Amino acid sequence: MSSQGLRDFRPKVHFTPRKGWINDPNGLTYIDGKYHIFAQHYPYDTVWGPMHWYHAVSRDLLHWEHLPIALSPDELGFIFSGSAVLDRENTSGFGSGDKPPLVAIYTAHGEHEQQCIAWSTDYVHFTKYEGNPVIPNTKLPDFRDPKLFVHPEGGWGLAIAAGDRICFYRSRDLREWHKTGEFGPEGNHSEGVWECPDLFPMSYGGETVWVLLVSMGANRKNHGARTQYFLGRFDGERFICERPFDAPEFIDAGYDNYAAVTFSGTPQPLLLGWAANHVYAGAFPTGEYCCCFTSARTLSLMETPLGGLRLAATPAADPYGAERPYAGALPGEVFCLWARGRGAASICLENEAGQVLRFGVSEGNEVYLDRSRAGARGFHADFASDWYSRMSAPRFFDGPWELELRFDRSVAEIYGDGGSRVLTAVVFPDSPYVSVTAEGNVSLTIRGEAEA
Secondary structure (H helix, E strand, C coil): CCCCCCCCCCCCCCCCCCCEEEEEEEEEEEECCEEEEEEEEECCCCCCCCCEEEEEEECCCCCCEECCCCECCECCEEEEEEEEEECCCCCCCCCECCECCEEEEEEEECCCEEEEEEEECCCCCCEECCCCCCECCCCCCCCEEEEEEECCCCCEEEEEECCCCEEEEEECCCCCCEEEEEECCCCCCCCCCEEEEEEEEEEECCEEEEEEEEEEEEEHHHCEEEEEEEEEEECCCCEEECCCCCCCCECCCCCCCEEEEECECCCCCEEEEECCCCCCHHHCCCCCEECCECCCEEEEEEEECCCEEEEEEEECCCCECCCEECCCCCCCCEEEEEEEEEEEEEEEEEECCCCEEEEEECCCCEEEEEEEECCCCCCCHHHHCHHHHEEEEECCCCCCEEEEEEEECCEEEEEEHHHCEEEEEECCCCCCEEEEEEEEEEEEEEEEECCC
């Protein structure tokens, strides 16, 4: 139960730590039917502190088994963000018998930011490599968040954020690395220190399109911190953006999805992000824990009439029962509300205290979410400001629309037009929302949480 807020705000189907602070998801890996997640974690307080790696596993992305802390700070520094791969061919030599090693690469944040590795053959207990750091650094102030990927020409590739660009490296054994190229800082990108990159291929129309994700650090133009994406190709040494957008394009038009990266080992790209914003996350009124993750999302490429080729995201797990017409009462605090309409419309969730979470489609054909009256706001001045209260983005379609609102106690996620637009926002209503009203040409259906 929350010890700081008015009530328990812990989501039920979004991942949270048992206690303490959590931020960026790290080391996301799918192995033998289990999803492994690691995360930036401070176990001794509900604010950011010396970073460790949290560890949990799940078979359905909804129910989680919490495991011992995987990595703790050492003489090289705090354990900052990174990634992991299952080294099935034991290229690293860390394997034991017929058990391939899970190899993690992370940033050691000390006097300098340097890249280190650790491995595990039971996928729970990790051993740090005695030869760390494997990519030393004494010059760059920002050099972090290594993301592993299978290199298209064999071996392993690595993307590292370096201030205002992404650096690419290659290795045959995950121990010895050499730099191959860079992307940035030129081009149409958002402001902020570049962080938490990801690079992966997707198939579209018989071709391979490479997607580069870059989390752009906190600044006012970004409304805090947000994750941008680029579409192009990877020539084995560097990423080339071949499909520039008119303006920076984010994976999420909401303000509470940062440091999002994909799992290794899944047949389709599966994304998980931090459902918070560095600007105000440390003040959340959530008691013994602070912050959660977004829902896991399956990614696809979608050709849109108003936006061309775009990245779309849809929920990967479904905790809900059968769909039925909305009849005037919400089925608890975990539900999926479908709104289907044409033209401008406003849908409002309201609680007994008169607090309202509003979303819909504007006269200007934008998907929007307004949390200005949705619940507690006084815990942080920026969270309470008009600047962070309303979020919106233009649709990539004309005509009829569909919005899917997934709500989980204190997390709202909107998937619009097949996931071509997504908005994520946290809210802290004083009491549960109990009713929904709609204005405009719109129909509502609802699904409640299914029986476990």
